Amino acid sequence: MKFITRWLVIMLALFLAAWLVPGIEVSGNGWIAYAVMAAILALLNATLLPLLKFLSCGLIILTLGLFSLVLNAAVFMLSSNIAQNVFHVGFNVEDFWAALLGSLIVSVITILFSQEKRKESD
Numbered sequence: 001m002k003f004i005t006r007w008l009v010i011m012l013a014l015f016l017a018a019w020l021v022p023g024i025e026v027s028g029n030g031w032i033a034y035a036v037m038a039a040i041l042a043l044l045n046a047t048l049l050p051l052l053k054f055l056s057c058g059l060i061i062l063t064l065g066l067f068s069l070v071l072n073a074a075v076f077m078l079s080s081n082i083a084q085n086v087f088h089v090g091f092n093v094e095d096f097w098a099a100l101l102g103s104l105i106v107s108v109i110t111i112l113f114s115q116e117k118r119k120e121s122d
Helices: 002-020 030-055 055-064 067-085 096-121
Strands: 024-027 090-091
Touching: 002 024, 002 030, 002 096, 024 030, 030 055, 030 067, 030 090, 055 067, 067 090, 067 096, 090 096
Parallel strands: none
Antiparallel strands: 024 090
């Protein structure tokens, strides 16, 4: 149940990111695109992102954590490429800056949701 709730929150965050960021476009059947992209993004955030953060630990420390934003944007772009090329879903991220803004929106929304869920459980 926790995974499904988190997946739905990521879908909503992707919808808001596509609505707010000019470089993120969804074509075709929108809800399927959001669902597939949310699943890919959740999977990569759970598996690949921790590995990338471990390997680039020195850069993250050197830049006082700002390199984590670059890694998040890279994983966001990779998720978009996987969604387009493997699953043939129309979720397009045009450039790095769109990926950076999109990943920031998704991160902020998921963090806010996590904090709200934590408050409810207390």
